[in-house]
Amino acid sequence: MGGITFGYLARRLTVFFLTIWISATLIWLIPRVAPGDPISAMVARMTRQAGYVENSDVIIEGWKARFGLNDPLPVQYLRYLGNIIRLDFGYSLAFFPTPVNEIIGRALPWTVGLLLVAITITFLLGNFLGALLAWRQTPRLIKYIIPLGMIFTSIPSILAALFLIYVFAYMLDWFPMIGSYARGMQPAFNMEFIASVIKHGTLPALSIVLVSFGYWTLGMRGMMVTVEGEDYMHLARAKGLNPFYVLYRYMVRNAILPQVTALAITLGTLVSGQVLVEYIFSYQGMGTVIFTAIRNQDYTVIQGASFFVIVLTALSVLIIDLIYPMIDPRITYERK
Template sequence: MSRLTRRYVLGRAARLVLTVWLGLTLMFIIPRLGRSSPADAIIAKLAAGGGAADPSLVNAYEKRLGLHESLWHQYLDYLWNAIRFDQGYSLSEFPATVNSIVLEALPWTFGLVISATLISFVMGTLIGAIMGWPKSPRALRRILPITLLFSSLPAFMIGIVLLFLFAQQWHLLPFSGAYSADVVPGPNLPFVSSVVSHAILPLLSVVLVQMGAWAMGMRGMLITTTSEDYVMLAEAKGLRPHSVFLHYGIRTAILPQVTSLGLALGTAAGGVVVVETVFAYPGLGNLLYQAILANDYTVIEGVAFFLILGVSVSTFLLDLVYPFLDPRIDMRGR
């Protein structure tokens, strides 16, 4: 590894650490700006179950969860526990640990976000490339912009419309959940089929919103690329139009799209919060919503930690891949 490459990797790694630290700090401070105390969640849960909110019991909960210590001490403990991937106990589901709750919901959100982002990236990039290439069929370029209308609508609104049409009116897809109650979870065809059918509507809600942004970005970059000298030279040499389109047009114009892919993961992760709530999908978004309602600080911080870490790591990995797509970055060492 050359000196420039080493500096590039270390710089991106330092940016990764700084991003995670700032995100964790904000997520520690924001929930504590409210007037309510974590003990309120315990009192509300006891009252809902018909129990008495014994002050000694609440005091025991606060002591067990470290809420009697100073805010600075809680912050240092929070950072240390984050380094050790130990998020402590849930306030509303005590004695369940935050890790066990979050890890149960993580695969659903991970699959939804990754699938929606990649599908929208591929489809949007292809649509934008067709719209931006001057030699594309005129009829196709007129039809494709219709797909961009969904990008102006929020994902949850599209999800409600899809629920009304496909679930309520036509009875083609299920209303909510991740799989049917009559199937046994595991590596079997009925379970996999049920998971896929339940994920179609949430997935489609996110894809329809994201696809337009990818298409517009690719269209703008390709229009700029077609006026470059090397593209005109390739055409003058008599290369086939599809070769110029793929090897000279898309290959260059797609570079900014790849850079935006990491940021899109963060946008998708934040967007699925409401989408998962609409579809009662058991992912991190729905878990975060329930934790906010229950004033469960530890679960909120745990969900935010995994979201921040996932987006930061994905961006870091894309930064490492990008020099292979654009060798000029390695030569500059930045």
């Protein structure tokens, strides 16, 4: 266990930074290929607000010079990389004097919190139900009920979110419709605030859990059936062990391994799936930030937010990769 060497760590970190570098390059490249540009978007916005902008040509030229857009592309690119290394994404175009980092800094903890809770619940619940579905000793009634709960898997998360809002916020009024915490409340580390955060986070988290746990249930069920047919299960039964012990130490322990791999693979999708859910609930996370920025053609924010989401995903995959040898003894990164 813990068979991670410095050599492996170095190689894995290289891949990590390579991923981030390539994504950063794409984030930089795509707006330069796509139609429209930040400055004309800004001028358009000013025109909308003021009706007419005097000397717009001069303004455009002035900005171009200020943003360094007249420099050759390689110079711009290197400067961009330099900024990224210092995690400097400039200012928001839509909310001009606000730095991008400030916007992201406000939103990131909410997204990480919501995502962590939602994915943990989804993964644990999904695998637990999948294991029950495949286990021979599970009461038959439970085996009939679980698939019914998986109906939500086939609908998009936004519809689930709307459904939850309608039932639990509008009809029953159990949970608030929107927001991350009660309006007018000052973020503080006290019971009252935490309770409010949990109350506000329940429906967004639930809409993510509802639509994605079925994926894990089905995957786990399949893996459990495969494990069931393994020779070591046969021996485990012949040994006369406690059936619950056999369930978790022999079956689940082995069936869960590919599920963890799948978690690393689908993490990116899970993150992007949260964007719309956050927006629907006006949850003040990265999803809302990205959505608003796209609507406002707020290029710098889109760039910064995308970059952080990518780093977040890559980091999670890295962590899963590094803990994998601890859960599967057959995987070691040690060269003996």
